[in-house]
Amino acid sequence: MTISLAQLRRCSAAIDIGAARTRVYVKNQGLVVDEPTVAAINTRSGALLAVGAQAEVMDGRTPDYIRVVRPVSNGTVVDIDMAQRLLRTLVGDKLRKTWRRRPTMRAAVCLPYGSEPLAQRAAVETLTGLGARRVELVDTLVAAAVGCGLPVEQPEATMIVVCGAGTTQVAVLSLGSIVAAETVPVGGNAIDHAVIQHLRLHHELMLAGQAVRPLQLILSGGDGVTPGSTEVHGRDVISGMARSVHVDTERVRDAITTPLTSILDGIGAVLRRCPPDLVADLGERGIVLAGGSALIPGLEPMIHQATNMPVHTADHPDTCAVMGLGAMIEGKVQPLHLDPMDP
Structure with a gap:
């Protein structure tokens, strides 16, 4: 993938097509799109009815002839045509006209670490279909680290955990490159599924996937007080x-512990592959959490307890990747120049 900042500075747009949300950063304009990666289509006519937040509200509430689709799975574009139609609608006519007047328009896109060539090709074809003449591919880990303000270009260890909807990526970076990395197939969707299964097995209540998000906010104790029980509405199995039950928050915490343990295994695998000097740096600097699922209840204290390292959550974890990629195309990142020494 692209590691040359000189090539990235020639790009006019930075795009993060995630499984949950799509974000577009335009040079000299900032973040212009931040919408769910969801589209609603009419299966009879093939017409696109809604995209983004409007389509996400329709999920689970549509008649038979309307289908809600998600063209991205685990950071990989699985439906190129639908992804192009979704981006074309989200970007807007004005911005597309600006791009059309620039025949050499370049775009940079984030991809998960270790993406297969087929996944890279799908991302390139998606953006070239919108008019991009060249597409630069950047690891999400590097972009998120830059967006968090970490000194990735310095000869110091920085560890970042990017918690996405489908996967969690763990990496240690130094001198602007990835020293060791691991991708864990556990993300926010797995946490949602664990909560849904807990309610189904122990309370005989069926809950929609979107209804889990408010429950997680309550578990996180955002108001400073975590209630002992929470009232949840759903459908009786x-x-x-329709039925309402009072759910014990401690039992829900126990239910999401199992998938969170997989993230700890990935962190341990990365640390075991790192040189001792870098691990010693991490003991002082700590671990930074980024990604839309970084605010999962119990994740930060669990990592701290397992690693005995300081754990910090980025100020805006959901937009770290696209903002870091935007800083790269804006030329705000200065690499550490290492000139070769003559013998």
């Missing part, structure tokens, strides 16, 4: 009627 047996009768099919």
